Amino acid sequence: MALKFKNPWGKGNREFDKWFGINGTALEGAVIPIKRNITDVSLLFNPSGGALRGQDAYGNGHFGAPRSGGARKHMGIDILTIVGQDLVSPVTGKAVNYIGSSSGKPMIDITPSDSAIEIEKVRILYVNIPSEINAWSPYTVIGGKTLIGTAANLGDLGYPKDITPHIHVQVMIGGKWVDPTPYFFGP
Numbered sequence: 217m218a219l220k221f222k223n224p225w226g227k228g229n230r231e232f233d234k235w236f237g238i239n240g241t242a243l244e245g246a247v248i249p250i251k252r253n254i255t256d257v258s259l260l261f262n263p264s265g266g267a268l269r270g271q272d273a274y275g276n277g278h279f280g281a282p283r284s285g286g287a288r289k290h291m292g293i294d295i296l297t298i299v300g301q302d303l304v305s306p307v308t309g310k311a312v313n314y315i316g317s318s319s320g321k322p323m324i325d326i327t328p329s330d331s332a333i334e335i336e337k338v339r340i341l342y343v344n345i346p347s348e349i350n351a352w353s354p355y356t357v358i359g360g361k362t363l364i365g366t367a368a369n370l371g372d373l374g375y376p377k378d379i380t381p382h383i384h385v386q387v388m389i390g391g392k393w394v395d396p397t398p399y400f401f402g403p
Contacts, residue, residue, distance in 0.1 A: 262306070263303040264298075273378070274379045277380075291393040292385050295385055296380065302363050303383065305361070306359060309356075309357060312326075312352060312353070312355075313364070319341070322365070322373075323342070325338070340364070342384060367383060
């Protein structure tokens with residue numbers, strides 16, 4: 217059965233058409249199946265199944281891309297979403313959903329439970345907290361299975377209305393934010 221998606225940008229958006237075709241049916245390979253074996257390509261499950269956000273009118277979603285006119289660097293990656301789509305945990309561990317104190321944006325921190333994984337924390341921004349989850353209350357998640365929330369509408373969070381929908385993902389190792397790309401998309 218083909219997955220159907222509504223184009224949030226309107227007809228003729230090249231980014232949407234590239235992944236979902238002009239009629240909204242997911243193209244072969246456009247959406248990575250969430251139930252895939254993570255050892256095939258990556259260490260972590262892709263929460264949305266989307267691709268890495270490339271360059272758009274508001275910047276680039278790659279790690280280290282310039283922000284604030286070059287004053288700082290992007291300390292994570294942006295993974296494409298469809299507004300309102302379910303997002304799954306990228307790893308098994310303990311999760312906490314909350315609103316960032318300095319950013320005011322919804323986010324989730326996940327601490328992996330597998331001591332063999334070098335990752336200390338995975339942080340995902342722009343995740344609407346499920347109604348049954350209490351903010352700041354830790355809960356157990358299973359990688360690729362547990363719903364951690366839905367993709368937020370970035371326009372509702374103060375970003376331009378036509379910014380490409382995405383989640384922002386960070387990975388911490390050794391107390392520092394590192395490039396998450398190989399952990400989600402393979403070497």
